[in-house]
Each structure stands twice: as structure tokens, then as C-alpha cells.
Amino acid sequence: GDPASLYVAHVHPEGPAQQAGLKHGDEIVTVNGAPVTGKTYEQVIPMVRGEAGTEVKLGVKVEGGLREISITRIAGEKLYKGQMGPHGGPAR
Numbered sequence: 001g002d003p004a005s006l007y008v009a010h011v012h013p014e015g016p017a018q019q020a021g022l023k024h025g026d027e028i029v030t031v032n033g034a035p036v037t038g039k040t041y042e043q044v045i046p047m048v049r050g051e052a053g054t055e056v057k058l059g060v061k062v063e064g065g066l067r068e069i070s071i072t073r074i075a076g077e078k079l080y081k082g083q084m085g086p087h088g089g090p091a092r
Contacts, residue, residue: 001091008045020071022058029066030059049073 008026011018029038031047048056052075060067 020069033048
């Protein structure tokens with residue numbers, strides 16, 4: 001079939017991704033220059049996550065091309081006070 005696409009489902013309102021301009025519905029096409037087309041969520045998450053204070057560059061598809069967003073990673077516990085679920089969000 002067609003290669004899978006990765007879309008942003010949720011951006012924490014107080015997180016660095018939101019502050020960098022990432023928003024719900026954005027299509028991620030690269031992480032640090034590496035294409036993610038056809039990869040699963042589980043394959044892409046380790047590419048995005050990393051040590052707090054380091055930077056990740058996401059290539060976001062926009063009309064007419066690609067926009068690169070640089071995000072400085074923070075520790076997940078700074079966003080979520082409770083236990084984190086399997087997709088990086090709060091456990092339900």
C-alpha cells in the first residue's frame with residue numbers, strides 16, 4: 001500500500017514543541033534530516049526523543065515545501081505531573 005504518513009495528534013500547550021510552532025495536524029516528514037515516510041510511530045519516537053537540553057529538528061510539510069522546526073527537548077516529567085502513558089502523554 002501507500003507509505004504511512006505521520007501527523008501530530010497533540011501538542012502540549014506549555015511544551016517546547018508548541019512554543020516552536022508545531023501544531024495539531026502538522027505532517028512530520030523528517031527528523032534531524034532523516035525521512036520518516038513509511039516508518040511507524042514506534043520507529044519515529046526514538047528518533048524524536050533524546051536528552052533534555054538537546055535539540056531535535058523536525059521537517060514539517062507545508063504548502064509548497066518543507067518547514068524545519070527546531071525544538072529543545074525537556075524532561076517529560078516537567079510537562080506531566082503523573083505517570084506517563086505509552087505514547088508520551090499522561091496515563092489514563
